[in-house]
Amino acid sequence: MITPEEFPYIKSLYVNDCYAYKDFNIELHDYEPFSHLILTGKNGSGKSTILLSLNYYLSGWRTGENRWYNASSLSEYFDILQREIDMNFNSFGRTDRYVNLSNELFKYKRILPSTALHAENFWQKNKQLIVYSYFKAKRKGDALPVEAPSKETEFTNKFNSLDSTEFFISKFKQYLVNRKVEQAFSQIESQIQQVHNVQLFFDSLKDTLNKIFGGELKEIEFDRSTYEFFFESYR
Known part of the structure; x- marks a missing residue:
């Protein structure tokens, strides 16, 4: 059984280029097992944007199409992705898949500081140990109009x-x-x-x-x- 000390926690985030935010670290200070890294800020300050970009990065590692598993570096991964984009466009034109692949290439180039980084087989190595979920923020709530008081x-x-x-x-x-x-x-x-x-x-x-x-x-x-x-x- 895995011990708390062996559990693979996120201990820091580096934000390279996330819209209004560039080039800074978010550190988990005074780290202990089962610690939490919590982002706080005013509405509209970019918390959800940073978490969404983190989800892009992490979910890319566990892609069902195994691009990460076939690449030893991000530059090689980008080459694989670009070949898929060109092949899809030449065969079928501007399809939904072409748009999705293009968006994926764009999001990685935007959030990662260097294409020379080694692509770890993170999910492949730790898939029996990892619990990962991303819950998209729900921002809309419609309050119904009131016509009269109601019962408690x-x-x-x-x-x-x-x-x-x-x-x-x-x-x-x-x-x-x-x-x-x-x-x-x-x-x-x-x-x-x-x-x-x-x-x-x-x-x-x-x-x-x-x-x-x-x-x-x-x-x-x-x-x-x-x-x-x-x-x-x-x-």
């Missing part, structure tokens, strides 16, 4: 369901409206502690959004006539 059970019954993530994304605005209505009724009924608890929730939400947007959010405003929320910024 609409949310509590969904906590353990398989589609809970999609449900809470679509119903996020509904949940916020429910909290505002709860706060208003608690105020009418002089339930001061509950009013305070709801306010703490919205203060926490504002703090979280400020971490995402770099401290630009001044206030979250609620329009009770339309059940809409608006962000007021410091700008």
Whole structure:
């Protein structure tokens, strides 16, 4: 059985040319077995782009067409890939396969600093030891419009369901409206502690959004006539 010390971790990343980012290292400091290398940054700062490029590199090693296994260096790999591109274009024209092969050649030339690097048979040597997955970032979430407050059970019954993530994304605005209505009724009924608890929730939400947007959010405003929320910024 493999020991934690023998497990092949990613200990550093070198970014050669990743769109807006060039020529720097991301190091895993104070390395210990089962450590994690975590990229953090503001929205749009390029975290997903770097991880996508890393996936291109790693997934290329385990390509089912075995180009890596037949090449001793990246320059030889590029030659193999270019011959496939030329052969495909001469035989069939600009097909989807031709485009895919061309994109693969472009992505490697862009992210790798030197074509003289030795191409390790990484997956071939370690395929019994490696656990590798790449999960593409999902950036779009559509919050459904709100027409009226809903029952609390609409949310509590969904906590353990398989589609809970999609449900809470679509119903996020509904949940916020429910909290505002709860706060208003608690105020009418002089339930001061509950009013305070709801306010703490919205203060926490504002703090979280400020971490995402770099401290630009001044206030979250609620329009009770339309059940809409608006962000007021410091700008």
